[in-house]
Amino acid sequence: MVxxxxxxxxxxxxxxxxxxxKIREFAQxxxxxxxxxxxxxxxxxxxxxxxxxxxxxxxxxxxxxxVAMDQERGLHAEQEFTFFGAPPRAGTRLKxxxxxxDVFEKEGKRGGTLTFAVMVxxxxxxxxxxxxxxxMTGVETSRPPEEPS
Amino acid sequence: MTAPVPPPLVVGPITMTDIVRYQGASGDMNxxxxxxxxARHAGFPSPLALGMMQAGMLATWATDWLGADRIRRxxxxxxxxxxPGDILTSSGTVARxxxxxxxxxxxxxxxxxxxxGGVAVLGWATFCADERGALS
Numbered sequence: 001m002v003x004x005x006x007x008x009x010x011x012x013x014x015x016x017x018x019x020x021x022k023i024r025e026f027a028q029x030x031x032x033x034x035x036x037x038x039x040x041x042x043x044x045x046x047x048x049x050x051x052x053x054x055x056x057x058x059x060x061x062x063x064x065x066x067v068a069m070d071q072e073r074g075l076h077a078e079q080e081f082t083f084f085g086a087p088p089r090a091g092t093r094l095k096x097x098x099x100x101x102d103v104f105e106k107e108g109k110r111g112g113t114l115t116f117a118v119m120v121x122x123x124x125x126x127x128x129x130x131x132x133x134x135x136m137t138g139v140e141t142s143r144p145p146e147e148p149s
Numbered sequence: 150m151t152a153p154v155p156p157p158l159v160v161g162p163i164t165m166t167d168i169v170r171y172q173g174a175s176g177d178m179n180x181x182x183x184x185x186x187x188a189r190h191a192g193f194p195s196p197l198a199l200g201m202m203q204a205g206m207l208a209t210w211a212t213d214w215l216g217a218d219r220i221r222r223x224x225x226x227x228x229x230x231x232x233p234g235d236i237l238t239s240s241g242t243v244a245r246x247x248x249x250x251x252x253x254x255x256x257x258x259x260x261x262x263x264x265x266g267g268v269a270v271l272g273w274a275t276f277c278a279d280e281r282g283a284l285s
Contacts, residue, residue, distance in 0.1 A: 030205030030208065034209070047274070048205050077227060083220060
């Protein structure tokens with residue numbers, strides 16, 4: 001059961017280093033052969049790469065658990081990344097913080113209530129400038145998933 | 150001017166190895182994507198692929214087209230679930246070319262489809278022009 005009281009909760013600040021080898025691993029896992037990720041001496045990260053913040057975000061910096069979404073009925077609904085300039089390059093040390101910004105309900109098209117929760121993560125560079133933002137929307141269904149089409 | 154739209158990125162049939170490799174790379178180790186018993190208990194017929202893996206395919210295709218360092222926004226909505234054995238086709242179109250904050254920009258719409266024709270992921274991305282004002 002999703003907890004509405006989670007809205008407004010932030011995790012602790014955490015550090016995330018953008019690493020060349022991780023960019024390479026991530027590019028290969030997403031079918032990329034782009035030299036911008038694989039050959040550039042100082043590659044930018046792939047547009048969805050900041051999802052790897054999971055390796056840097058400890059329990060105290062991740063407020064998502066306060067949403068208390070059921071892992072069996074919880075699914076990723078939407079994801080957005082915004083870059084205020086080119087995406088961060090390998091070698092960049094980011095400082096980040098995640099906040100639960102919204103919890104809301106919608107009636108599902110096939111009946112049942114869907115509960116959505118939104119977590120926004122701000123990424124600042126070494127100078128404290130906001131360089132990227134991640135917005136994750138999760139959804140919990142009120143009944144078991146349907147059979148695949 | 151925006152570069153011509155490249156051919157779609159076709160990936161598959163998706164294997165459990167593809168899924169596990171993406172899970173290791175991304176750090177999302179949710180067992181619903183690789184643990185048969187866990188997936189069944191949750192009501193699924195088998196483990197399912199990660200939406201973010203398909204989002205990565207769209208990002209791969211879009212940045213090959215318009216430039217890895219020129220992306221400014223990337224948004225996806227997960228629609229249909231993707232299963233091992235699926236063949237996925239990622240492509241997109243230009244939605245709008247415009248100027249913002251003195252910079253030339255292009256919005257593109259992206260779609261990743263299953264072999265059934267069903268939409269797995271919808272995407273929206275914004276790219277900016279390079280210093281010469283050219284979009285790729």
